[in-house]
Amino acid sequence: MELRLGFAPQMIDNQIFLNAVDLKKTIQPLLSDGTICPAKTNRIIVIDPGHGGEDSGAKSVLGNRYEKEFTLDWARRLASVLSAKGWQVYLTRANDSELPLSNRVAVAEQRKADLFVSLHFNSAAPDNQQAGLETYCLTPTGMPSSLTRGFEDDATLTFPNNSFDGQNLQLACATHRALLRVNGNHDRGVRRARFPGVLRGQQRPAILIEGGYLSNPREARLISEPGYRQKLAQAVADGIEAAAPGEHEIAVNANDTDQKSEATGEALPAEAQRAVAR
Numbered sequence: 001m002e003l004r005l006g007f008a009p010q011m012i013d014n015q016i017f018l019n020a021v022d023l024k025k026t027i028q029p030l031l032s033d034g035t036i037c038p039a040k041t042n043r044i045i046v047i048d049p050g051h052g053g054e055d056s057g058a059k060s061v062l063g064n065r066y067e068k069e070f071t072l073d074w075a076r077r078l079a080s081v082l083s084a085k086g087w088q089v090y091l092t093r094a095n096d097s098e099l100p101l102s103n104r105v106a107v108a109e110q111r112k113a114d115l116f117v118s119l120h121f122n123s124a125a126p127d128n129q130q131a132g133l134e135t136y137c138l139t140p141t142g143m144p145s146s147l148t149r150g151f152e153d154d155a156t157l158t159f160p161n162n163s164f165d166g167q168n169l170q171l172a173c174a175t176h177r178a179l180l181r182v183n184g185n186h187d188r189g190v191r192r193a194r195f196p197g198v199l200r201g202q203q204r205p206a207i208l209i210e211g212g213y214l215s216n217p218r219e220a221r222l223i224s225e226p227g228y229r230q231k232l233a234q235a236v237a238d239g240i241e242a243a244a245p246g247e248h249e250i251a252v253n254a255n256d257t258d259q260k261s262e263a264t265g266e267a268l269p270a271e272a273q274r275a276v277a278r
């Protein structure tokens with residue numbers, strides 16, 4: 001699985017050195033057991049079907065169909081899979097309506113969501129070759145983003161969602177890994193961005209998934225198939241369950257949260273220490 005570092009590693013005296021921000025914000029969260037351990041265990045999630053109403057999102061190369069339709073269907077399928085697993089699920093929009101990005105965050109706030117997942121499909125039109133899966137979480141402070149799309153990317157800023165850097169990455173990786181099994185490992189990586197809309201202001205772990213390219217004929221055909229969207233939904237649910245297990249497991253693993261180790265200035269896990277020592 002491809003994972004974008006914030007900084008290129010450097011060779012010094014024939015040894016590979018990673019930037020300290022990458023060590024702390026990219027490597028360390030993945031060396032822990034991968035569980036998110038939210039402070040509360042209500043298992044409430046807000047799913048955000050990208051776009052809607054006048055904002056159609058990307059157009060499918062295969063005809064007059066748009067991203068907003070496919071994200072809504074994917075979200076509904078995901079909602080029903082997660083509900084069956086005992087999650088309380090809310091959608092930011094349940095029909096073809098337009099919703100400002102700030103309102104999407106407000107829904108998560110209002111519902112006191114433990115997690116937030118925004119669903120999108122990509123486009124590189126007129127290029128029809130580009131294909132594959134991307135999963136985004138908010139860039140940690142001090143790190144340049146993998147993607148900036150024309151908005152400001154000030155690495156010195158800290159946003160509310162930066163309190164969840166470790167959990168964001170764990171959720172992104174677990175979900176991305178599950179989705180890659182569905183799309184045949186066409187991997188464009190777990191990436192970081194300071195998207196102005198749905199990630200920055202979240203008071204909970206949050207990710208944004210780009211589930212394939214509507215500008216690519218092969219992927220557009222797959223995305224247009226309900227059975228494929230059901231597999232995408234199942235995979236996201238599997239990733240969420242892997243990253244945020246039930247109450248019992250959370251109680252067992254409660255010592256491992258990123259926040260705790262940051263707050264107490266705890267040392268790196270043993271494996272990371274060995275990596276540093278080497």
Ligand SMILES: [Zn+2]
Nearest residue numbers: 050057120121
């Ligand atoms: Zn989109």
